[in-house]
Amino acid sequence: MAGTELDERDASIVRRSWRSRALRIGVGSILLLGVAGCAHRGGDIAYNPSNFGKPDIAAVPVVTADRRLGTGDIVTIHVFKVDSLSGDQAIDSAGRINLPLVGHVQAAGRTTAELESALVEQLGTRYLADPKIAVTLKTAVTPTVTVDGSVQQPGLYPVQTNTSLIQTIAMAHGTADGANPKRVVVFRKINGQRMAAAFDLTTIRGGHDPDPPIYADDVVVVDGSATSQAFKSVLQSLPVVSLFRPF
Known part of the structure; x- marks a missing residue:
């Protein structure tokens, strides 16, 4: 009889142990699912493919209003009624143009409209009253x-x-x-x-x-x-x- 009671007691301990383990596994699975839900990659496109190689030879750069200027590009600057400040400017290796009076101005990384605004601010602050400036991209070199x-x-x-x-x-x-x-x-x-x-x-x-x-x-x-x-x-x-x- 004592042996039977011991066997039943052992079996009960084993059952409680398995229930506790199953509970831990269940909670762990929920946590993992929660983490996976936050880490949203999604979609059907392959990640980090080993054969995603070089593209075809690039075509001539497309010139659009939102195109950012780059080193080697040539811009035409027209300052209304001030011919001495007007003309073509090549963007140097540091990404700048060199305008009389103003000196070096950062051009690379800006659109022509943003460069216009920067020149208006610098010329208007020190040299000209309400300057009218137009910047156009003459030659697009940078891909x-x-x-x-x-x-x-x-x-x-x-x-x-x-x-x-x-x-x-x-x-x-x-x-x-x-x-x-x-x-x-x-x-x-x-x-x-x-x-x-x-x-x-x-x-x-x-x-x-x-x-x-x-x-x-x-x-x-x-x-x-x-x-x-x-x-x-x-x-x-x-x-x-x-x-x-x-x-």
Whole structure:
């Protein structure tokens, strides 16, 4: 009888031990699911594909109003009724132009409209009353990359050799509120076909994934609340693949 009671007591202890273990496993699973829910990569585009290579030879840079000026570009500056301050200016290796009276002015990274505003402020503060200035891009030399989606300043930015994804996002002044840094898509034309690959900024910054190179004519889109519906539709329409593929 004593042996039977001992066996039942042992069995009860084992059952309680298994229930406790199952409870711990269940709670752990819920926590893991919660973490996974916060880490939202999502989408069907392959992450960090090993064969996401160099693009086709870039075409002549596209000149648009939101294009950022870069080293080597030539701008024409026209100061109304002041011919001595007007003329063509080449942006030097430091990203500046050298205007009489004003001296060196940062031009690279700005649009022509932003450069106009900077010149109006500097000339108007010290030399001219209510200056009228027009800046146009005469020769586009620097290749560009398009940065769109949930970034602080979407637009076209000059891209140099050895520019990385992290550097490209930094040129757009970083991600915006509501951005999803775990889902950044790079569109690239390779062998005449438009390709796409996804990257996770958090794992790149943490050193877990390499920081991929970005090339001229690439389009970088950061997912998030500010991403346009047009890009969202494209991202959602891409098929499930193990490697990047044309679309």
